[in-house]
Amino acid sequence: MYLLPCPHCEVPAAVSPARAGDRIACPHCGQEIAVPKLGELRQLPTAEGDETVEKSNARAAEGRANRPTVLFTALGLLAAGLFLAAAFCAVNWATIRIPMTTEGHIDEFRQAYQEVSSAQMIREWEEINRNGVDLPAMYQYRVMELDKWAWLRNAGLFSGAGLLAVIGAVFVGRSGRASGA
Structure with a gap:
């Protein structure tokens, strides 16, 4: 999930990659938001944030530690x-x-x-x-x-x-x- 800021209220909305190129309603103000294409969507921050990256790094380090x-x-x-x-x-x-x-x-x-x-x-x-x-x-x-x-x-x-x-x-x-x- 990517965080797409609403152009009306600036509150980020969580968007899945499957919705790329579509339109969604802002969860805060209800206004319609145009979801960019997948290439632009991937440039946005993720909803999981740094936790996903940290978990991935921890799993990789654990694999190296087991060797x-x-x-x-x-x-x-x-x-x-x-x-x-x-x-x-x-x-x-x-x-x-x-x-x-x-x-x-x-x-x-x-x-x-x-x-x-x-x-x-x-x-x-x-x-x-x-x-x-x-x-x-x-x-x-x-x-x-x-x-x-x-x-x-x-x-x-x-x-x-x-x-x-x-x-x-x-x-x-x-x-x-x-x-x-």
Whole structure:
């Protein structure tokens, strides 16, 4: 609704845009008022005045204020998920028991070779030279050791990513609070 001043009594009359180009009666003096065309009508002040503009601005500001909250929540959930994944990896790392290490394996060979006769050592040496040393796969303890360290590496990576998500959430939270204040 637009406020059209009466040319007779100067009291503004509320006019809807649908009445553009029409004639209305003044609510105060009853005289007929010619309503201008829509382009001219839109140049007049509105009946709602500044309240409509303020409400519109408030809604827009509220929408902008909610953006940091949504981003903060998303980053917080991401951080929680990453920390859960890190905990899962850490638990798997902690539960893997390696029965032997490479050093222990070498010590076993040293002890075994101390108990073997010289003739047996020479036969084994000749067999190695003739056939070569063929290890089709890694020893099982070595596979387990590599798996264990992979779990630890993944736990570290998830923890680092979770920490970055927390830092991002704190940054977004603070910037949202600063812009909302």
